Amino acid sequence: xxxxxxxxxxxxxxxxxxxxxxxxxxxxxxxxxxxxxxxxxxxxxxxxxxxxxxxxxxxxxxxxxxxxxxxxxxxxxxxxxxxxxxxxxxxxxxxxxxxxxxxxxxxxxxxxxxxxxxxxxxxxxxxxxxxxxxxxxxxxxxxxxxxxxxxxxxxxxxxxxxxxxxxxxxxxxxxxxxxxxxxxxxxxxxxxxxxxxxxxxxxxxxxxxxxxxxx
Numbered sequence: 001x002x003x004x005x006x007x008x009x010x011x012x013x014x015x016x017x018x019x020x021x022x023x024x025x026x027x028x029x030x031x032x033x034x035x036x037x038x039x040x041x042x043x044x045x046x047x048x049x050x051x052x053x054x055x056x057x058x059x060x061x062x063x064x065x066x067x068x069x070x071x072x073x074x075x076x077x078x079x080x081x082x083x084x085x086x087x088x089x090x091x092x093x094x095x096x097x098x099x100x101x102x103x104x105x106x107x108x109x110x111x112x113x114x115x116x117x118x119x120x121x122x123x124x125x126x127x128x129x130x131x132x133x134x135x136x137x138x139x140x141x142x143x144x145x146x147x148x149x150x151x152x153x154x155x156x157x158x159x160x161x162x163x164x165x166x167x168x169x170x171x172x173x174x175x176x177x178x179x180x181x182x183x184x185x186x187x188x189x190x191x192x193x194x195x196x197x198x199x200x201x202x203x204x205x206x207x208x209x210x211x212x213x214x215x
Contacts (some may be wrong), residue, residue, distance in 0.1 A: 001072055002063075006095050009123055012130075012190065013197040017102030021095055027065035035060060035085040041157050046094040048116075050101065057105050061094045080131050082140060086146060089124045096123035100197075114165050121173030122180075125146065126193075129181055141181070149174040176208045 002021055010016045026032050026049075033039050035049050045064040050057055071087045080088075100119050104111045125148050132140045152170055154163055196207060 001077060002068075002091070002095065003079060005127070006099060009092070009095060009099055009127055010131075012126065013194050014190075015103045015194070015204060018106060019098075019101050019102050021061060021098050024098065026060050026062045027068060029062075031063065032060075032062040036062075038080050041155070043155065044157075046090045046160070048094070048097045048101070056100075056202045059098070059101060061098050063091060063094050076131065078130070078135075080137060080140065081193065082147070083153055085128065088128060089148075092124045092127055093120045096120040099123075101164055112201055115204070117166060117169035118201070119174055119197070120203065121148075121169050122176060125173065126180060134179075145174070145178060149177070172205060173206050176201070176211065179211055 002025070006021050028037065029040060031045060032049075036047065040047060040062070047062040048186045049060045049062065052061070067090060071084065071091060074081070074084045074087070076084045076088050095122055097116055100116060101111055111212055125144065128148075129141060129144050132138075132144065149170065154166055158166065196204060199207060
């Protein structure tokens with residue numbers, strides 16, 4: 001499932017990071033705690049670990065083994081349901097972080113934490129929307145924006161700066177995704193998404209502002 005989802009997102013943007021998430025995956029919480037040098041709260045089911053060096057970066061992705069088992073059994077790639085969205089979103093966030101950071105690192109492109117979160121919010125919505133579309137679940141598709149962007153609950157362990165970053169990412173992603181399905185349904189949809197993926201953080205935000213003015 002993880003390999004299929006990773007390829008799914010990479011193909012949308014024509015941006016293969018050149019590495020398999022599975023090779024950098026940690027599912028054991030105790031090991032993740034040691035690697036991160038802090039105890040992950042029990043409610044945290046996904047986390048990205050990054051270390052920078054002069055000649056590159058080292059990274060790992062933690063995805064809770066219970067979460068992965070639950071989602072594998074649910075089989076959202078063939079039968080997506082509303083009650084699977086929370087689990088799927090967590091896994092997609094980890095994949096998005098890995099893909100984007102790996103792709104940027106291979107091109108010596110710097111990445112901010114806000115940029116990572118913004119791209120992850122978009123990837124979660126877009127991937128889920130396309131899966132619902134492929135499975136012909138248009139009821140879910142119509143309600144997806146509300147499900148993803150309304151009444152958002154943030155981890156209570158976030159500090160003020162972290163919460164603000166998530167709120168900004170969510171706000172910009174919500175504006176971008178509101179018009180996304182219409183653009184993807186057109187012939188130039190994937191071209192626009194691929195161009196957006198390659199923009200800097202400031203250019204992405206400017207692009208979203210411009211879309212807001214169009215509407």
